[in-house]
Amino acid sequence: MEALYLLASLAATLVTSAFQSLLLFLRLLFQHRHDSGGGCADGAARLYEGRVRHSRRRPAAHAFEYPVRYALVDLDRLPLPDHLSADDARRIVSTSGPVRLLTIPKSVGYAQNPLSIYYCYDSAGQGQDGELRMCIAEVTNTPWGERVMFTFQPDSDLVAKPLHVSPFMDMLGNWSIRADAPGDSLYVVISVQHPTLGNYFTAALHAKLVGQTSNSLRLATFFWLMPHKVAAWIYWEALRLWLKNVKFLDHPRYLNLNYRDEALKRDLELRSSCSFLREQKANNQRSSSTDEKSEISDHLDNKGNENLTRRWCVWRDAQWPWS
Incomplete structure (x- = not known):
């Protein structure tokens, strides 16, 4: 049943995305020459380009990387559906300043976000973020679509694994996680500390700031098919692991x-x-x-x-x- 549903979901996504991509192309064709929010210096979303790297050392060596694009969204100015609001995040972590969400926005009808991070700041002077006080991780697994959200200290924290993210990993490991305050660049790294395999897996995101915008059309074009590419890489690398005889684990x-x-x-x-x-x-x-x-x-x-x-x-x- 699950396999049939996955195939049907894939077919539906392809049809929906093709149709919405056509609409996006038409919007681009008929847009006004003056893009009022496309390049504004104080846009609600900062745009980042970078690479995600995964490295597994045991029980079989496996490493890969792929290019990725992320948005760092000011949730007070641009709330996003299916995510916490800025007020919700502040209430959870007891802060009073800005809340910025690092995420891959939905594109042409499809969303795929293995990890999103809420950066919660203390209040500061006008135009200033203040000190980064706490982060909230939002982890979603594929293909199940389950989600876990938890707080962590941004400079360094150790979290008992709360979600079955990969069918090639058990639930015994702890996540060592670090997320630096985003600026002209950003860095996030998670390593798995396992009782028998040791520190056997690391995932890292390095990205550079490439622009800012509050314009929905620019956001739509910048992230066109980005979620689809992430999903394709996830399934492709899972197939490669399976071909290396890494044990497949039930949920x-x-x-x-x-x-x-x-x-x-x-x-x-x-x-x-x-x-x-x-x-x-x-x-x-x-x-x-x-x-x-x-x-x-x-x-x-x-x-x-x-x-x-x-x-x-x-x-x-x-x-x-x-x-």
């Missing part, structure tokens, strides 16, 4: 209905352990493994043990027929 819901609760429990234990190590560092307790402790204690939420709470983390279930 954890078939094996353990409580896998989400267990992920939250592991994450709380992880945060407790990191908090303990931070206290050791603050008390200047040294040992032969000081460097290792320093690295781990960077993954913190700036709270002591007595204030440690569960990380904010919510899921969106898959739609039929994946549910």
